[in-house]
Amino acid sequence: GAVVSQHPSRVICKSGTSVKIECRSLDFQATTMFWYRQFPKQSLMLMATSNEGSKATYEQGVEKDKFLINHASLTLSTLTVTSAHPEDSSFYICSASYTTGSNQPQHFGDGTRLSIL
Amino acid sequence: GQQLNQSPQSMFIQEGEDVSMNCTSSSIFNTWLWYKQDPGEGPVLLIALYKAGELTSNGRLTAQFGITRKDSFLNISASIPSDVGIYFCAGSNFGNEKLTFGTGTRLTIIP
Numbered sequence: 171g172a173v174v175s176q177h178p179s180r181v182i183c184k185s186g187t188s189v190k191i192e193c194r195s196l197d198f199q200a201t202t203m204f205w206y207r208q209f210p211k212q213s214l215m216l217m218a219t220s221n222e223g224s225k226a227t228y229e230q231g232v233e234k235d236k237f238l239i240n241h242a243s244l245t246l247s248t249l250t251v252t253s254a255h256p257e258d259s260s261f262y263i264c265s266a267s268y269t270t271g272s273n274q275p276q277h278f279g280d281g282t283r284l285s286i287l
Numbered sequence: 288g289q290q291l292n293q294s295p296q297s298m299f300i301q302e303g304e305d306v307s308m309n310c311t312s313s314s315i316f317n318t319w320l321w322y323k324q325d326p327g328e329g330p331v332l333l334i335a336l337y338k339a340g341e342l343t344s345n346g347r348l349t350a351q352f353g354i355t356r357k358d359s360f361l362n363i364s365a366s367i368p369s370d371v372g373i374y375f376c377a378g379s380n381f382g383n384e385k386l387t388f389g390t391g392t393r394l395t396i397i398p
Contacts, residue, residue, distance in 0.1 A: 174329075204384075204385070204386070213290060213375060213388045213390050213391050214330070214375070214388045216385060219384075219385065263329045263330075265386075275318075275320050275332050276320075276386060277332060278322075278329035280328050280329045281327070281328060281329045283327065
């Protein structure tokens with residue numbers, strides 16, 4: 171069964187709206203979670219690394235004030251797309267691994283399809 | 288950011304055929320992973336490889352970690368309709384959990 175849960179699965183909203191996406195690890199604690207963005211017919215691109223109890227680490231070119239990440243507990247990370255615009259429309263996917271600092275493979279959520287009108 | 292190169296980009300095969308795809312990198316990785324993604328869903332882990340030269344199977348799937356640590360191969364034997372999807376390779380290194388994804392191989396089965 172799924173080990174990482176993502177919610178909501180789909181969001182359609184007007185330009186200028188802020189949208190929050192949740193990522194939960196099921197039955198395990200994840201001190202580190204990852205947020206990816208995937209445009210149509212493209213690969214997954216890492217946006218940021220979410221660290222429990224500390225600030226997220228953003229990849230080059232990703233605006234930290236635009237994509238707010240909160241990792242308040244060992245099982246929950248949230249990504250908020252602030253003042254979303256049509257160009258932010260994409261498939262957002264989170265992932266987590268069972269343990270930090272090891273080489274355990276990441277497991278992914280089912281993604282959130284964000285459509286900004 | 289960096290991406291791994293996968294080939295072929297797409298494949299059109301008949302049910303029952305065997306499939307081979309590969310993934311190459313300009314830099315070394317200590318871990319290679321293969322994922323499958325269905326439309327509208329997140330990637331699902333198929334095989335994880337941790338040692339250069341390692342050959343690992345998962346049912347009809349077999350993957351190998353290249354000796355140079357710069358490539359990996361995935362083979363699917365006797366394809367079935369549910370094999371349709373996009374296959375991604377991903378690499379990472381010890382002490383750094385960040386994954387670098389490949390460009391993907393889209394598999395289509397022709398009726």
